[in-house]
Amino acid sequence: MPEGHSVHRIARQFARNFTGKPVAASSPQGRFAEGAAVLDGREMLQAKAVGKQMFLEFDGDVWLRVHLGLYGAWDFAGEILVDPTIASANGRMGQTNQRGTDLDEQIFDDAGENSLSSIGAPRRSRVHVRMSEQTRGLVDEGEQWPPPVVGQVRLRLLTDITCADLRGPTACVLQTPDEVLGTIAKLGPDPLVGDPAEGEERFVAAVRRKATPIALLLMDQAVVSGIGNVYRAEMLFRARLNPHTPGRDVPEEVLRELWHDWVRLLAIGVETGQMMTMDDLDPEAYRAAMASRDDRHWVYHRAGLPCRVCGTEIALEEIGARKLYWCPSCQR
DNA sequence: GAACTATGCGGAA
DNA sequence: TCCGCCTAGTTCA
Numbered sequence: 001m002p003e004g005h006s007v008h009r010i011a012r013q014f015a016r017n018f019t020g021k022p023v024a025a026s027s028p029q030g031r032f033a034e035g036a037a038v039l040d041g042r043e044m045l046q047a048k049a050v051g052k053q054m055f056l057e058f059d060g061d062v063w064l065r066v067h068l069g070l071y072g073a074w075d076f077a078g079e080i081l082v083d084p085t086i087a088s089a090n091g092r093m094g095q096t097n098q099r100g101t102d103l104d105e106q107i108f109d110d111a112g113e114n115s116l117s118s119i120g121a122p123r124r125s126r127v128h129v130r131m132s133e134q135t136r137g138l139v140d141e142g143e144q145w146p147p148p149v150v151g152q153v154r155l156r157l158l159t160d161i162t163c164a165d166l167r168g169p170t171a172c173v174l175q176t177p178d179e180v181l182g183t184i185a186k187l188g189p190d191p192l193v194g195d196p197a198e199g200e201e202r203f204v205a206a207v208r209r210k211a212t213p214i215a216l217l218l219m220d221q222a223v224v225s226g227i228g229n230v231y232r233a234e235m236l237f238r239a240r241l242n243p244h245t246p247g248r249d250v251p252e253e254v255l256r257e258l259w260h261d262w263v264r265l266l267a268i269g270v271e272t273g274q275m276m277t278m279d280d281l282d283p284e285a286y287r288a289a290m291a292s293r294d295d296r297h298w299v300y301h302r303a304g305l306p307c308r309v310c311g312t313e314i315a316l317e318e319i320g321a322r323k324l325y326w327c328p329s330c331q332r
Numbered sequence: 333g334a335a336c337t338a339t340g341c342g343g344a345a
Numbered sequence: 346t347c348c349g350c351c352t353a354g355t356t357c358a
Binding site: 002003006052067068069070071072170171219221228229230231232275300322323 | 338339340341342
């Protein structure tokens with residue numbers, strides 16, 4: 001479900017709250033019992049994200065690779081230090097709602113006041129994880145530690161003060177260092193991993209090699225990492241590019257623009273936790289767009305509605321078994 | 333309470 | 346190309 005920005009945010013939360021500490025691991029659901037037993041008691045050494053994949057390193061050359069897929073989510077609970085590089089940290093990270101907007105689950109301090117608007121120095125906050133109604137009751141009532149397990153928790157990671165629960169991932173597997181390198185080697189460049197200039201060259205070369213429509217290439221994690229269905233549609237619109245253009249026919253300068261746009265959008269997404277793709281509106285228009293919750297994007301999820309630029313109906317078609325939204329007039 | 337949907341991806345056919 | 350995975354929020358009856 002999450003696109004690349006969410007995964008980077010989650011990795012930063014792990015880096016801030018788990019690395020350097022021994023971690024208790026368990027699989028309440030049972031489906032990762034063997035892996036959890038291997039992890040249990042090990043110190044977490046680092047957390048990193050590449051595209052939509054997250055890698056947690058534990059002592060003894062043991063790595064955990066997690067991919068959230070369509071449904072996965074991490075829930076953080078307990079006392080957490082908010083990473084200063086992200087404007088707000090959600091109790092629940094990864095899962096999102098149906099409007100294509102991020103669920104902004106909020107962190108409350110011990111007094112129960114919203115502490116999210118503050119950006120800057122890291123601070124400790126008590127996370128109250130919102131979930132279903134019955135969960136809310138449980139979490140708010142008790143000072144229980146560790147928090148009661150609710151639902152199908154594939155993996156629970158615990159320090160003395162912080163809890164992270166993983167639900168519904170597509171992938172949750174242990175890897176050797178070599179296997180981690182192998183996984184990463186198959187991935188296209190991520191603007192936040194390695195040299196962005198080198199990433200740009202890799203991206204341009206990979207796209208120009210292929211006759212595949214650019215709409216499919218942008219979603220291909222071997223071509224570029226982290227772009228999902230929302231960013232794909234929005235980036236193509238921002239570039240005024242026809243989604244069906246074969247990769248090799250996209251002018252090189254347009255490809256370079258696309259890469260730089262991804263660099264920019266990813267940075268904004270990691271910082272804000274939201275897929276802000278209309279950042280180039282003037283401030284007043286932007287405020288108006290944001291005021292209506294459904295109006296965050298240029299084309300995504302806007303089938304049949306008038307294009308914000310030309311008024312043409314936004315088209316919806318299936319490509320590669322995914323929904324593609326675009327403006328047939330602006331994106332010729 | 334059922335039906336529907338989703339920001340993903342791998343494997344079978 | 347299609348199917349299955351697997352979860353939770355939203356919509357509708």
